[in-house]
Amino acid sequence: MKTVIGIILIIGALILAYLGITGLQESTSAVNILGIELRAEDSGAKQVAIIELVGAVVAFIGGVYLLSAKKR
Numbered sequence: 001m002k003t004v005i006g007i008i009l010i011i012g013a014l015i016l017a018y019l020g021i022t023g024l025q026e027s028t029s030a031v032n033i034l035g036i037e038l039r040a041e042d043s044g045a046k047q048v049a050i051i052e053l054v055g056a057v058v059a060f061i062g063g064v065y066l067l068s069a070k071k072r
Contacts, residue, residue, distance in 0.1 A: 002066045002067075002069060003066070003067060005063075005066055006062075006063045006064070006065075006066030006067040007063065007067070008063075009059045009060070009062050009063030009066065010059070010060060010063035010064070010067075012056075012059050012063075013055075013056045013057070013059035013060035013063060014056070014060075015056075016052045016053070016055050016056035016059060017052075017053060017056035017060075019049075019052050020049045020050070020051075020052035020053035020055075020056060021049075021053070023045055023046075023048060023049035023052060024046060024049040024050070024053070026045065027041060027042045027043075027045035027046040027049060028040070028041050028042075028046075
């Protein structure tokens with residue numbers, strides 16, 4: 001049972017990491033006009049992306065721990 005939960009956590013971590021990385025990339029956009037770069041950031045989307053990345057790290061660590069834990 002622990003191995004199934006561990007695998008689910010690792011798969012969830014990969015999905016969260018993908019969503020976090022794409023969200024972080026999409027939260028910033030830039031326009032170049034006459035050699036001047038104008039940049040806009042969506043701080044709310046950036047914060048959500050960082051939370052998703054932190055959740056991915058926590059889920060991955062939990063999944064690896066469950067997979068490597070000896071049966072008790």
